[in-house]
Amino acid sequence: MSIKKAKSKVFDVQLFKRLLHYIKPYTGFFILALTTVIGLAVFGALRPKVLQLAFDHNIEQKFEPGFLNYIVLMLGLLVLEVTCNLLFIYYASWLGQSVVRDIRIKLFNHILGFKMKYFDNSSVGVLITRTVTDMERIADIFGEGLFMIFSDILKMTVVGAVMFYMNWRLSVIVFVTLPIVLLATKVFQRYMKKAFEDVRTEVSNLNSFVQERITGMKIVQIFAREEIESNNFRAINERHKKGWIKTVWYNSVFFPIADLLSSVTLGTVIWIGGLNTVLDQTASIGDLTAFIMMVPMIFRPLHQIANKFNTLQMGMVAADRVFKVLDTTSHIQDHGNDILENVKGDLEFKDVKFAYVENEPVLKGVSFKVEAGKTIAIVGATGAGKSTIINLLNRLYDINSGIITIDSKNIKTISVKNLRQNIAVVLQDVFLFADTILNNITLKNPDISEAQVEAAAKEIGIHDFIMSLPKGYHYNVKERGVMLSSGQRQLISFLRAYVTNPKILILDEATASIDSNSEQLIQNATQKITHGRTSIVIAHRLATVKKADTIIVLDAGKIVEMGTHKELLKNKEGHYRNLYNAQFLSKHS
Numbered sequence: 001m002s003i004k005k006a007k008s009k010v011f012d013v014q015l016f017k018r019l020l021h022y023i024k025p026y027t028g029f030f031i032l033a034l035t036t037v038i039g040l041a042v043f044g045a046l047r048p049k050v051l052q053l054a055f056d057h058n059i060e061q062k063f064e065p066g067f068l069n070y071i072v073l074m075l076g077l078l079v080l081e082v083t084c085n086l087l088f089i090y091y092a093s094w095l096g097q098s099v100v101r102d103i104r105i106k107l108f109n110h111i112l113g114f115k116m117k118y119f120d121n122s123s124v125g126v127l128i129t130r131t132v133t134d135m136e137r138i139a140d141i142f143g144e145g146l147f148m149i150f151s152d153i154l155k156m157t158v159v160g161a162v163m164f165y166m167n168w169r170l171s172v173i174v175f176v177t178l179p180i181v182l183l184a185t186k187v188f189q190r191y192m193k194k195a196f197e198d199v200r201t202e203v204s205n206l207n208s209f210v211q212e213r214i215t216g217m218k219i220v221q222i223f224a225r226e227e228i229e230s231n232n233f234r235a236i237n238e239r240h241k242k243g244w245i246k247t248v249w250y251n252s253v254f255f256p257i258a259d260l261l262s263s264v265t266l267g268t269v270i271w272i273g274g275l276n277t278v279l280d281q282t283a284s285i286g287d288l289t290a291f292i293m294m295v296p297m298i299f300r301p302l303h304q305i306a307n308k309f310n311t312l313q314m315g316m317v318a319a320d321r322v323f324k325v326l327d328t329t330s331h332i333q334d335h336g337n338d339i340l341e342n343v344k345g346d347l348e349f350k351d352v353k354f355a356y357v358e359n360e361p362v363l364k365g366v367s368f369k370v371e372a373g374k375t376i377a378i379v380g381a382t383g384a385g386k387s388t389i390i391n392l393l394n395r396l397y398d399i400n401s402g403i404i405t406i407d408s409k410n411i412k413t414i415s416v417k418n419l420r421q422n423i424a425v426v427l428q429d430v431f432l433f434a435d436t437i438l439n440n441i442t443l444k445n446p447d448i449s450e451a452q453v454e455a456a457a458k459e460i461g462i463h464d465f466i467m468s469l470p471k472g473y474h475y476n477v478k479e480r481g482v483m484l485s486s487g488q489r490q491l492i493s494f495l496r497a498y499v500t501n502p503k504i505l506i507l508d509e510a511t512a513s514i515d516s517n518s519e520q521l522i523q524n525a526t527q528k529i530t531h532g533r534t535s536i537v538i539a540h541r542l543a544t545v546k547k548a549d550t551i552i553v554l555d556a557g558k559i560v561e562m563g564t565h566k567e568l569l570k571n572k573e574g575h576y577r578n579l580y581n582a583q584f585l586s587k588h589s
Contacts, residue, residue, distance in 0.1 A: 012316060019141070019319050022099045029098075033091045037147055039084035041154040043077045044297065045162050048290040050074050052166060055286035088147065096142030100135045103322065107131055110326055116396040117356070118330040125208025130325050133203060137318035145312035152301030152308070159297045167287045170273050174298055177265045181258055181302050185309075188254040193313045195246045200317050202240035209236055247310070262299035269295055332395050334416040343422050343503035344407050345372035345534030347393075352402035354392060362388050364557040365402070370550075375535040377545035379579065380554035386538045390506045393536075394420055406504070424502035428509035430489040432481030437466060438473040440481070441496045448499055456499045460525040462491045487522065494525040505535045551576065 023030050054070035057063065108131060164171040213220060213229055220229055273288040347370040354363045362385045370376045378386045391397050393404060395416055404411045411419055432440045442448040450473060457463040465488070469475040481489045497505060507526065530537070539545050546565045553561035553568070553575045560575050561568055568576035 012320070015316060015320055015323070018323065019099075019138070022102055023095070025102070026095055026098055029091050029095050033088060033095060033142075033147055034150070036084040036088035036091065037151040037154060040081060040088060040151050041158045043081040043084065044155055045158040045294075047074060047077050047081075048159075048293040048297070049162055049166070050077065051293060052284075052286035052290035055289050056284050057286075059285075088151070089143075092147045093139075093143040096139035099142065100139040103138065104131060104135050107135075107322060107326060110328075113332070114328070114330045115332055115398075116391065118328070120356070123204075123208040123212075125206075125211040126204045127325070128211065129204045129207045130322050133207070134200070134318035134322050137200075137315045138322065139315075140311050141315035141319070145308050145315055148308040149305055149312060152305045156298055156301050159294050163291065163294055163298075166290060167273075170269055170287065170291050173268050173272060174265055174295060177261055178298070178302075181261055181299070184254060184257055185302060185305065188250060189309050189313065191250055192247060192310055193317070195243065195250060196310070196314045196317050199240070199243040199247065200314070200321065202236065202243050205236050206240055209233060251310075258299065258302060262296065265299065266292065266295045332398060332416055333412075336412060336414045336416065336419075338409055338413045338415070339418050340406060340409070340414060340422050340503075345503045346370070346405075346407050347504065347534055347536075348403075348405045348408075349389070350403040350405070352392065352404060353400050354388060354397065355400060356388075356397070362557050363392075363399075366554075366557070366559055367402075368550075368552055368559065368562065370534055370536065372534055373532055374549040375530050375537060375547070377537040377539065377548035377551045378554060379539060379545060379551060379576065381579075384554040385557045386554055387508055390425060390508055390536065390538065393504075393506070394423055394425065421500075422502060423504045423506065424497035424500050425506045425508060426490075426493050426497050430481065430486075430493040432477050432484070432489055432492065434476070434479040436471075436474045436476055437469070437492060440477065440492060441473075441499060443496070445500075453495070453499055457495055460494060460498055460528040462495060462521055462525060465491060465521065491521055491525065494522065494529060498525075498529045503533060505530060505533055507535065507537045507539075509538055553579075 050070055050073050054067065054074075057066065057070075059067075111127060111131070160171070160175070163174065209232070213233075220226060269291050270288070273291060349366050349368050352363055352366045353361060355361045366385070366389070368376070378389060380386055388397075392399050393411070395411060398412075406414070406419075406422075438450055438453060441453050453473065454463060457466055466472055466475075475483075477483045477489075477492075481492070484492070507530075537545055537548060545551055548565070550562060551565060551568055552559055555575055561571070568574060569580060571577055
């Protein structure tokens with residue numbers, strides 16, 4: 001371990017203060033939990049004192065009057081301690097879960113606003129870990145960490161004060177040993193923090209690996225990579241195991257040492273206290289009995305503090321990771337105040353330049369216009385920049401330079417939400433949630449009724465297909481729509497776009513992977529949903545763009561040709577003619 005890592009802060013005060021900020025809405029419950037903690041410490045420390053009085057006043061003196069009062073008082077203190085413990089466990093856990101709920105909602109909403117570039121460079125598994133697993137570790141800070149540590153420290157303080165008040169000579173024996181245990185605890189905490197950071201890192205790696213392999217299981221099996229992926233998983237799992245074994249090793253060293261010191265201290269107290277009781281009467285039988293009871297009450301909390309500090313450390317490591325995501329500024333700047341109303345659909349790109357990676361331009365000064373209600377098709381080889389155009393129009397990414405306008409308004413001056421509400425996109429790779437067809441179409445928009453969905457489905461000719469499925473519109477398509485064919489999923493995506501009644505429609509390779517059974521339905525649906533609205537059709541299959549009002553040919557991020565299908569075919573040396581001939585010849589070869 002490097003010196004720098006070894007000297008890393010055992011406890012980040014600033015991070016903890018930030019976490020406490022989320023307690024403000026629950027200040028009353030926080031105070032209640034603290035009150036129960038104080039009660040646990042006070043009532044627990046008073047029981048040995050009552051026992052000491054019972055021994056000295058009654059048992060040793062063989063004096064019966066008043067003995068029952070001590071028994072009743074002991075029982076009352078025990079009931080109060082149990083009650084405080086019950087209230088503490090409930091309200092501390094309730095507080096932790098409430099805080100975590102608030103942070104999780106804030107984190108998820110924050111992630112929802114990230115640029116696509118963030119997701120391009122981030123692991124889905126890591127984000128899942130931050131949103132789910134790490135959150136539970138933060139909840140443990142309150143349920144098992146923070147309050148328990150405070151309770152243990154307070155109990156040690158109160159018990160120590162009672163011990164010193166009862167017999168300072170015997171107390172010195174205990175207090176001499178405590179600094180050794182405290183030093184061992186401090187060293188233990190420092191190394192456990194680093195160990196838990198390693199464990200959390202490997203948990204994220206495990207989540208990412210498993211998530212990716214399950215999602216891509218078809219590829220794993222098609223290419224017979226089961227053994228390779230199993231070996232890769234074993235390697236990650238081994239690192240995860242080693243991380244945990246390191247924490248187990250630290251525990252196995254610390255706790256026996258702490259137990260040994262506790263036992264030695266207790267034995268010394270009994271020995272010295274016994275001599276004092278017998279020889280010089282500087283200690284009473286009650287003192288000795290109470291000290292025998294209180295020494296574990298001093299040392300046991302030290303064990304618990306170390307143990308609960310482990311929980312606190314894991315929670316703090318998790319909180320640090322979560323706050324790093326919350327502190328990530330990867331949002332599209334949404335400062336637009338303009339609202340698109342009565343949208344006609346005039347669209348224009350003016351010298352638009354863009355690069356996903358700096359100094360690797362994808363669009364190199366693209367300019368074109370689309371009149372309201374017209375259909376424009378964009379074709380070109382893979383990597384020419386076709387899909388990038390729709391990403392920029394939706395402001396999934398921001399352009400590097402140039403201007404994009406809708407009805408002469410710069411899209412950067414338009415509210416992002418309002419902008420996207422007026423644009424519908426049908427993608428080649430259709431994503432469906434594990435839900436009903438109806439919910440996948442409406443996306444649970446309360447403004448879209450089932451009757452409207454059915455009417456729209458009939459208009460574009462896919463109502464009969466949906467009704468042929470079990471439960472019709474309420475058929476659950478399962479995760480990613482696996483219960484439907486690619487063509488059927490595509491039909492659902494067409495309907496999803498159509499019911500929103502968009503002013504601008506984008507079809508991004510929407511007919512690239514359809515089956516023959518769905519092809520006619522999709523062609524009819526395409527004609528229906530593009531009619532009368534501004535449409536951008538991106539396609540490899542040129543047969544789908546023949547009817548477009550204008551066809552734009554992209555090559556290496558630049559527009560190299562523009563015109564109708566017939567106009568472009570006249571240029572025998574043109575890119576479009578070459579693309580068309582290549583597809584036509586391959587189709588008839």
